[in-house]
Amino acid sequence: MGKLLEVTDLKVDFATAKGTLRAVDGVSFSLDKGESLGLVGESGCGKSTTAYALMRLLSDNGRVSGGKVEVDGKDLVAASDVELRKSRWQDIAIVFQNAMTALNPVMKIGDQLADALVLHQQVPRSQAMARAAEIFEKVGLAPSRLMHYPHEFSGGMKQRAVMALALICSPKVLLADEPTTALDVVAQRQVLELLVALKKDFGLSLILISHDISAVAETCERVAVMYAGQIVEEGPTRRTLLGARHPYTRGLVASMPSLHADIDTLESIEGGPPDLTHPPAACRFAPRCPYAQPICTAEAPPMVEVDAERRSRCHFALDLDQLKPRERSANVAS
Numbered sequence: 218m219g220k221l222l223e224v225t226d227l228k229v230d231f232a233t234a235k236g237t238l239r240a241v242d243g244v245s246f247s248l249d250k251g252e253s254l255g256l257v258g259e260s261g262c263g264k265s266t267t268a269y270a271l272m273r274l275l276s277d278n279g280r281v282s283g284g285k286v287e288v289d290g291k292d293l294v295a296a297s298d299v300e301l302r303k304s305r306w307q308d309i310a311i312v313f314q315n316a317m318t319a320l321n322p323v324m325k326i327g328d329q330l331a332d333a334l335v336l337h338q339q340v341p342r343s344q345a346m347a348r349a350a351e352i353f354e355k356v357g358l359a360p361s362r363l364m365h366y367p368h369e370f371s372g373g374m375k376q377r378a379v380m381a382l383a384l385i386c387s388p389k390v391l392l393a394d395e396p397t398t399a400l401d402v403v404a405q406r407q408v409l410e411l412l413v414a415l416k417k418d419f420g421l422s423l424i425l426i427s428h429d430i431s432a433v434a435e436t437c438e439r440v441a442v443m444y445a446g447q448i449v450e451e452g453p454t455r456r457t458l459l460g461a462r463h464p465y466t467r468g469l470v471a472s473m474p475s476l477h478a479d480i481d482t483l484e485s486i487e488g489g490p491p492d493l494t495h496p497p498a499a500c501r502f503a504p505r506c507p508y509a510q511p512i513c514t515a516e517a518p519p520m521v522e523v524d525a526e527r528r529s530r531c532h533f534a535l536d537l538d539q540l541k542p543r544e545r546s547a548n549v550a551s
């Protein structure tokens with residue numbers, strides 16, 4: 218049987234003043250029912266664009282220029298507008314990166330939830346309101362709050378309301394794009410715990426997009442690391458982060474204090490990502506990579522199967538430990 222979500226060789230282009238920018242370049246991954254995948258990588262690597270492409274919600278200058286996105290066997294890239302309307306929010310839904318703008322400031326939150334259900338599932342309004350109350354309880358909000366406006370909610374409560382909005386049509390796959398970024402530490406933890414509980418409760422497949430790999434380590438069974446529009450490493454979260462087979466993943470982990478409680482220095486990944494309007498034909502990470510060898514600037518590395526569950530886009534994925542890394546800058550952790 219196929220997976221619930223299969224993304225195959227996805228490519229997304231934006232028309233820009235500098236030419237075509239390929240923000241997502243050949244991304245493939247899959248997700249079983251009830252499974253969770255964390256998508257991590259530094260700013261601009263293509264995490265949100267991947268999520269928007271899955272929903273077919275790209276901005277006007279963006280387009281999916283190749284690949285497939287199949288949810289429950291339906292190809293959303295090839296789907297007609299009518300077919301897409303049936304799938305979007307019902308098969309696959311998103312909690313946007315800037316959650317606060319997902320709510321209409323001049324409409325009571327209960328009306329926004331009920332409207333979404335009436336629009337997508339044509340249920341009577343009274344039934345939609347009852348469902349909104351149910352979902353509100355599931356996300357830890359009192360149903361009496363349905364009669365309130367967004368400005369009457371705290372940041373953490375708004376985030377919960379936005380999650381309720383994404384879940385109201387009972388999607389099979391939930392994309393959560395940086396759901397905790399705008400929140401204080403306590404609210405961040407609560408929202409992550411809520412995501413885990415909702416995933417279990419609804420049998421959801423979850424994609425959590427985050428800069429924070431410790432959030433992904435605590436929440437997701439699998440992790441995919443993106444760099445410059447491509448997945449560079451993927452596998453079971455703990456094994457992939459702690460035994461990384463790609464130098465970029467190693468750099469990310471070394472720059473995270475919470476995963477390195479036993480060391481007293483934090484490393485930084487020097488330099489910046491390539492210009493995606495003219496990406497290099499060789500390894501995209503080579504200019505920043507402490508392990509780079511002559512082949513790295515001559516040939517693009519293939520995706521290598523590290524084992525049955527793990528893959529890495531590095532020429533030296535299988536023998537990285539035999540290479541001696543160049544010294545990187547180290548900052549004393551405070």
Ligand SMILES: Nc1ncnc2c1ncn2[C@@H]1O[C@H](COP(=O)(O)OP(=O)(O)OP(=O)(O)O)[C@@H](O)[C@H]1O
Pocket residue numbers: 231232233238240258259260261262263264265266267276278279314428493
């Ligand atoms: N509408 C757009 N027009 C042109 N380029 C865009 C557009 N949206 C995104 N991009 C570019 O596509 C690339 C990927 O951006 P994206 O927003 O997906 O990154 P991200 O990984 O989500 O970053 P962040 O962690 O900052 O949210 C970047 O180079 C970005 O500048």
Ligand code: SF4
Pocket residue numbers: 463464465500501502503504506507508509510513518530531532533
């Ligand atoms: S292919 Fe070479 S440059 Fe690229 S990540 Fe691997 S070692 Fe570094």
Ligand SMILES: [Mg+2]
Pocket residue numbers: 264265266314394
């Ligand atoms: Mg983003």
